[in-house]
Amino acid sequence: MKRIYSIEDACIGCHLCEVACITEHSLSKDPVKAFLHEPERPISRCTVEEWDGGVVSISTNCRHCDQPDCLRACISGAVQKNAQGVVMIDTEQCVGCWSCVMACPYGAIQRNLARKKANKCDLCPDRQSPACVDACPNRALVYREGSQK
Amino acid sequence: MNYLIVGNSVAAVGAIRAIRELDQQGNITVVSREKHNVYGRPLISYLLGGLITEKRMSYLPDNFYEQNRINLLLDSEVVAVDSKGKSVKLAGGDTIPYDKLLLATGGDPFIPPIEGLTDKDRIFTFTTWDDAAKLKGISADINRAVVIGGGLIGLKAAEGLNLLNKSVTVIELADRVLSSAFDRPAGKIVARKMKANGIDVITEDTVVRIEGEGGEISGVTLKSGDFILCDTVIVAIGVRPAAAFLKGSGIEVNRGIVVDNSMATSVKDIYAAGDVAEAADFFSGQKNPMPIWPDAYIQGDVAGTAMAGGAKDYEGGLAMNSIEFFKVSTISMGVTNPLNPAEYEIHTYQDIQNYQYRKIVLQDNRLVGAVLVGNVDRAGIFAGLIREKVDMTPFKDSLLSPDFGFINLSKEIRSRLFGPQGKALLSGRAEQAVGH
Numbered sequence: 001m002k003r004i005y006s007i008e009d010a011c012i013g014c015h016l017c018e019v020a021c022i023t024e025h026s027l028s029k030d031p032v033k034a035f036l037h038e039p040e041r042p043i044s045r046c047t048v049e050e051w052d053g054g055v056v057s058i059s060t061n062c063r064h065c066d067q068p069d070c071l072r073a074c075i076s077g078a079v080q081k082n083a084q085g086v087v088m089i090d091t092e093q094c095v096g097c098w099s100c101v102m103a104c105p106y107g108a109i110q111r112n113l114a115r116k117k118a119n120k121c122d123l124c125p126d127r128q129s130p131a132c133v134d135a136c137p138n139r140a141l142v143y144r145e146g147s148q149k
Numbered sequence: 150m151n152y153l154i155v156g157n158s159v160a161a162v163g164a165i166r167a168i169r170e171l172d173q174q175g176n177i178t179v180v181s182r183e184k185h186n187v188y189g190r191p192l193i194s195y196l197l198g199g200l201i202t203e204k205r206m207s208y209l210p211d212n213f214y215e216q217n218r219i220n221l222l223l224d225s226e227v228v229a230v231d232s233k234g235k236s237v238k239l240a241g242g243d244t245i246p247y248d249k250l251l252l253a254t255g256g257d258p259f260i261p262p263i264e265g266l267t268d269k270d271r272i273f274t275f276t277t278w279d280d281a282a283k284l285k286g287i288s289a290d291i292n293r294a295v296v297i298g299g300g301l302i303g304l305k306a307a308e309g310l311n312l313l314n315k316s317v318t319v320i321e322l323a324d325r326v327l328s329s330a331f332d333r334p335a336g337k338i339v340a341r342k343m344k345a346n347g348i349d350v351i352t353e354d355t356v357v358r359i360e361g362e363g364g365e366i367s368g369v370t371l372k373s374g375d376f377i378l379c380d381t382v383i384v385a386i387g388v389r390p391a392a393a394f395l396k397g398s399g400i401e402v403n404r405g406i407v408v409d410n411s412m413a414t415s416v417k418d419i420y421a422a423g424d425v426a427e428a429a430d431f432f433s434g435q436k437n438p439m440p441i442w443p444d445a446y447i448q449g450d451v452a453g454t455a456m457a458g459g460a461k462d463y464e465g466g467l468a469m470n471s472i473e474f475f476k477v478s479t480i481s482m483g484v485t486n487p488l489n490p491a492e493y494e495i496h497t498y499q500d501i502q503n504y505q506y507r508k509i510v511l512q513d514n515r516l517v518g519a520v521l522v523g524n525v526d527r528a529g530i531f532a533g534l535i536r537e538k539v540d541m542t543p544f545k546d547s548l549l550s551p552d553f554g555f556i557n558l559s560k561e562i563r564s565r566l567f568g569p570q571g572k573a574l575l576s577g578r579a580e581q582a583v584g585h
Contacts, residue, residue, distance in 0.1 A: 005567065006563075006568060007568060008560060008563055008567075047554070049554045049555055051556040051557070056560075057556070058556065060554070060555055060566075069443070069529065069532070070529075072163070072443045072446040072447055072450075073442065073443035073471075075189045075191040075192060075442055076189040076192055076205065077189060077208035077209050092205075093205060095189075095192060095195055095200070095201060095205075097191070098471045098478055098480065098525055098528075099443070099471045101471065101480070101526065101528055101529060102469055102480045102482065102525070102528045102529055102532065103443055103469070104529035104532075105529050105530060105533025106533070106566060107527030107529060107555070109529070110526070111478075111525075142569055146569060146570055147570065149566060149570075
């Protein structure tokens, strides 16, 4: 399946992947509205990590594992892998126990504390390629066929 | 091929998926003593507390059994295994033959002999959907409950009853709650939160007698001599592998059903997985029952793979729990409270007032355990480092940082986990894109 890969040397630490992710998962799909006016700002599914003020940076994201640890740890069955291989969270079913957060070795599941629901990458089902990848100004994120690691 | 699975919880699901991955043709029969399709067993406290409805108890869509062509026998208890004749016997007298058998019967609550316990009506255990439903069914009549046992199950039962505005007292024999999963400070934080929400927590004491007339409970007497007024008692001392039905089967049972790294028991074509199994521990390799949800899934997966002719090696059980008590998140994994601390390197940060605690346990520079209370974000990174046995020598200083992440590790680790494989780094647009 196609996955998002991160090229550390190309990452400039601009966080535009996070902005794009938040925007894509907002109601309006408009960044200004998403950040300022919508009742709940979505939580970015990708996480840019920085060190030494941004000298080193990398955008980390869900690997959509073949044998997902999050799925195995989920106590409610909210985490499932769909026919395309995308690991999805059914937010209706999720009880916010954070077992998936405990299990994911990639640190790729976020806690939405306001809604008490786990939050993760869905590979942007409405798009040809994920918003984070399209937004990256230095092509530090690539979307292509490959294994989870 | 006739596959027979005894038990219908998460280990069974792991096994069914693994079998169907390799064998779409074979017959799979699942027998369960419970009357429900697979459900999220740890959700019973959410159900009791009214946080979820019955509809959300289902762990999988109802068509899971149909899609995987499972012959499902609910409300049927297996009472004996005939390993020579390759069949199991049901309580009703029927027998079911098998070619490959998986025992995934889970655990039975342990009920200690307490004076006055057997003749009282309102004594409950708390491990099944039906347990929660029974308790919820009479909840209008409950005024005061005593929970015997301050482990995960006991505290979750106490929380559920508290959410129904019942007066609850937890009685724990050890000097703190959650003594098996947590260390002292983490147990203290949870106990503090329970007390702040009106639950009484009594430690270093135990119930010696349940008092009352006829079937009715008037209270419990403790070892210390104290008397606690109550009308309902929940026994949550712990669970034991549900393997009593294997007497005389020839299958080796120690505390649980002893299995090797493919989940095979001592008898050919019989496997065990989940809380009933006694499999190797991740660190020591010693065999122990490990009643951990994710581990049950993994064991089921390994067993199902072996049953269908494949091979997967069990890495060993790693204890891990993620539990919330009154909105304080807690995650613990691996070695959290070593008996011989001198052999470990332990780093801690605590802010008890704000319900924050972080403990990292290393041995020979390898991460072996972690406890996080409050901020539990990205806890799984620690689980990955434990499993991968990464040498943490260069990274120790950052381990307690609340935003610890991959940036604190080496570039080699980051690119192995997140980078594209092979060519992308060496040629093509990725390399051209390097801008600085």
